[in-house]
Each structure stands twice: as structure tokens, then as C-alpha cells.
Amino acid sequence: MTDEAERKMQFLFALRSRGVTNARVLQAMETIDRGRFIRHYFPDRAYEDMPLPIACGQTISQPSVVGLMTQALQVSQRDKVLEVGTGSGYQAAILSQLARRIYTVDRHMRLVREAREVFEALGLANITAFTADGSHGLPDQAPFDRIIVTAAAEDPPGPLLAQLKIGGIMVLPVGQSDAVQSLIRVTRTETGFEYDELRPVRFVPLVEGLGKDS
Numbered sequence: 001m002t003d004e005a006e007r008k009m010q011f012l013f014a015l016r017s018r019g020v021t022n023a024r025v026l027q028a029m030e031t032i033d034r035g036r037f038i039r040h041y042f043p044d045r046a047y048e049d050m051p052l053p054i055a056c057g058q059t060i061s062q063p064s065v066v067g068l069m070t071q072a073l074q075v076s077q078r079d080k081v082l083e084v085g086t087g088s089g090y091q092a093a094i095l096s097q098l099a100r101r102i103y104t105v106d107r108h109m110r111l112v113r114e115a116r117e118v119f120e121a122l123g124l125a126n127i128t129a130f131t132a133d134g135s136h137g138l139p140d141q142a143p144f145d146r147i148i149v150t151a152a153a154e155d156p157p158g159p160l161l162a163q164l165k166i167g168g169i170m171v172l173p174v175g176q177s178d179a180v181q182s183l184i185r186v187t188r189t190e191t192g193f194e195y196d197e198l199r200p201v202r203f204v205p206l207v208e209g210l211g212k213d214s
């Protein structure tokens with residue numbers, strides 16, 4: 001086996017052992033090369049199950065957390081998905097394999113520009129990336145079947161709840177930025193919202209307004 005094939009096998013094994021068991025999610029994570037999203041930072045760490053620094057003081061999430069969040073989102077091929085927090089673009093790329101259309105927003109223009117370059121290079125034509133403050137959602141494209149937030153707010157932002165379809169699911173970390181946060185799943189029903197707590201996580205904070213570079 002080549003080094004590359006062996007690294008990939010270990011990567012998938014680590015994901016499975018941390019609870020990422022959905023076959024479609026694993027297949028998407030096998031297809032999308034995480035190394036493409038970390039640029040020149042730590043290229044030899046791309047297949048380790050750890051978050052890594054990217055530009056603008058942000059991070060690309062730990063692969064097992066990407067897998068568990070994607071799994072919790074229960075995406076189907078017909079879904080229109082909003083991601084708040086493009087970062088490197090890795091999570092959006094995974095979702096692009098599983099859903100019809102992905103809108104992703106980040107408050108840093110540079111991250112959006114770099115992520116778009118990778119989407120284009122990989123031919124991921126069903127992702128649209130915008131520079132925007134995602135705490136307001138994306139009213140022009142709402143409502144969404146699924147929403148994923150990859151930065152932590154104290155509570156689920158009201159505009160995001162409002163932009164979720166009935167029957168829709170949102171997965172996001174909530175809690176104080178410097179304390180332990182919880183990953184939660186919010187399901188919109190005919191009459192309101194149901195909340196499930198999934199696991200403790202640690203994300204960078206959701207910050208209001210655009211980045212200084214934007």
C-alpha cells in the first residue's frame with residue numbers, strides 16, 4: 001500500500017472509532033481531500049484528527065467533529081443548506097457531496113476568496129460562498145432545509161431559527177466562547193423547536209459584523 005493510501009485508511013479508521021459511522025458521510029470524507037483546504041500550513045497534518053490553524057486567526061475543524069456534525073444534520077440529496085463560518089471551506093465541500101445546494105458565508109473576505117478557489121479547482125459547482133455576517137442568515141436564499149453553524153454563539157441566533165423550514169434541522173455549538181460549549185441540534189416542528197444536546201465541543205466564537213479585511 002502506498003503511504004497515501006495508508007494515511008487515508010487510518011484517517012477513515014479514526015473517524016469511525018470516534019463515532020462517524022454513516023456510510024454516505026464517510027464516503028464524502030474519503031472523496032474530499034482535506035489537504036487541499038489547509039494551504040501551506042501543516043500539510044503533513046492534514047489526515048490527523050485535529051483542528052489546525054488557517055488564515056485570519058481561524059481554524060479548520062477537527063475531522064471527526066466535521067463528520068459528527070454532518071451526520072447529525074441528516075442531509076438528503078434534495079436539501080438546500082446554509083453554512084455559517086466557511087473558514088477553509090472543508091465542511092462546505094463535504095456537504096456539497098451530500099446535498100443539492102450549499103450556501104456558505106464567512107465574515108472574512110480572504111477566507112471566502114481562498115475557499116472559492118479550492119471549490120473551483122475541485123469542480124464543486126453547487127457551493128456558493130459569500131462574505132457576510134452569518135448571524136443574520138442569508139435572507140435572500142431562505143428558507144433552508146438544513147443550517148450548520150461552525151462558530152459558537154451564546155444561543156441559536158433568532159434569524160437562523162426563522163430561516164429554517166418546518167421539518168428542518170440546524171446543528172450548532174452554543175455556549176460562552178471561552179468555556180465548554182455544547183453541540184446542539186435544533187429541529188423545527190409545526191409548532192416550535194425541539195432541542196437535543198449532542199456533545200461538548202470547542203469552537204471559535206461567532207462574531208458580529210464583518211472582518212477588518214472585508
Ligand code: SAH
Nearest residue numbers: 060085087088091106107133134150206207
Ligand atoms: N467550517 C470551517 C471552520 C470554521 S472556523 C471549516 O470547515 O474550515 C469558524 C469560522 O466562522 C471562521 O472562519 C470565522 O471567520 C467565521 N465566523 C465567525 N463569526 C461569523 C459570523 N458572524 N458570520 C460569518 N462567519 C463567521
